[in-house]
Amino acid sequence: MTDFLAVLSFAAVPFIASLLFAVVLPPLGAGLHLRNESLLGIALPPVGTALLALASAFHDDHGQGQGFFDFVLVVAGLALLTAFLPPGAGPRKTNLRSRSLLLAALFCIANAAVLLVMALSTHARAELLHALNGEMLAVSPTAVWATAVGVAGAGLVFFRFRGHVVAYILDEETYSIRTPGARLMSLVFPAVAVVLVAAAVLMEGPILASGLLLLPPLLAERPARGVMSYLGASMGVGLVGTTGGFLAALAADLPPAPTAVAGVLLVGVLWRLWRARR
């Protein structure tokens, strides 16, 4: 027990970072799913990792400010990607099947690129090996504070404009018809998604980022009745599963990211079974 508490105190900062992402990524993933954009949740984390691998290959030392530079680079890359994708949901929607295939292809290309860059650059390999093994990543308290402020801000903005968010994720076409300034939402929502995914990839690695974007929305959907219920249930499954998985990883000396994903899966399945019995 004493050993466990000692490890927990060492892991407190990464643990808090994981919980922060477990609060925001599942509702974001649920929103993407409601917009039929789940493949963005699949493609963005590996593309972000590939950008991070490239950035790592081109700098030798992880000096002061390098983390922020990496973050800006990943955000810029993901923003460019989402901006130049063919339109998805909404009034300008084009061929959704082609868009889905493109995103799936990007997933494949990005994963291959990560492995290639790691093979070619020892520095990139050193930077990314822990993340790809799902191990605990070094997270600075400053980054966690910045994330906490960002998550709190995102939560407040969501609460204030929740009607707009629901209208946008549910039926963008009708939202754009009835609401002046609707175009702003079509810029803000992807921008928030890109920033959150980039931060999650850097601080938690692609495994947990993908897991939190995809698993809670999948497991919370069927029992949910209503959009708010769906977003809330996704958040609950993500938060409880990540907490349980992270603590289990520390207790059993397992890599935290895959154990947290397993925790989310277990909690989601149990919650779904419990709801089905009621």
Next chain:
Amino acid sequence: MSLVLELKELSLGYAPAPAPFVLEGIDLTLSAGEFLILQGRNGSGKTTLLRGLLGLVPRSRGTLRWHVARGEVGYVPQEAAIEADTPATALDVVRAVDPAGWAGNAATGRALLARVGLESRADTRFSELSGGQRRRVLFARGLIGFPKVLLLDEPTANVDAETESMMETWINDLRAAYGTAVLAISHGTEWAPSARVATLARGRISHD
């Protein structure tokens, strides 16, 4: 009666020039409280015209002048652009049309669903409703904010006889209570004998 919508020599199309327009030289006016059905065969351009009025057609020429604000135009599509397996309830679908009033318009949403006979289905998932019930939800959604203009795309398609017979009553109640102007595009006009009828054929409108 004051004009709410005015079209002069309006042409609409999807493909960029030099491709021809789908509709050319449309002249049309709609006044407050008026009920106009625009009928036409498949492919005559009815839906293009309706989407053009909503700003969803990329290429246009001529005059399209709304005399009401954008938020005062209600729209009832033939099919919702909502994913088929959504966990959103009927009430969510209705409320979401007025995002600024989300927190306060639950009661209004329930009242509108009751108006179309779905008071007991407000908390049912939209995906679990029948096709006819979904059409009623979309109609109730179009009434949020009691718009000054209501645009309806094939309102009687895929609905049961009861809903079809109620549709004109709902529309006339709306016109009487709020002076709402209604423009419906429809294959047939027999469901609404009180409406003025215009016909769209070969890209042009003729008034009956």
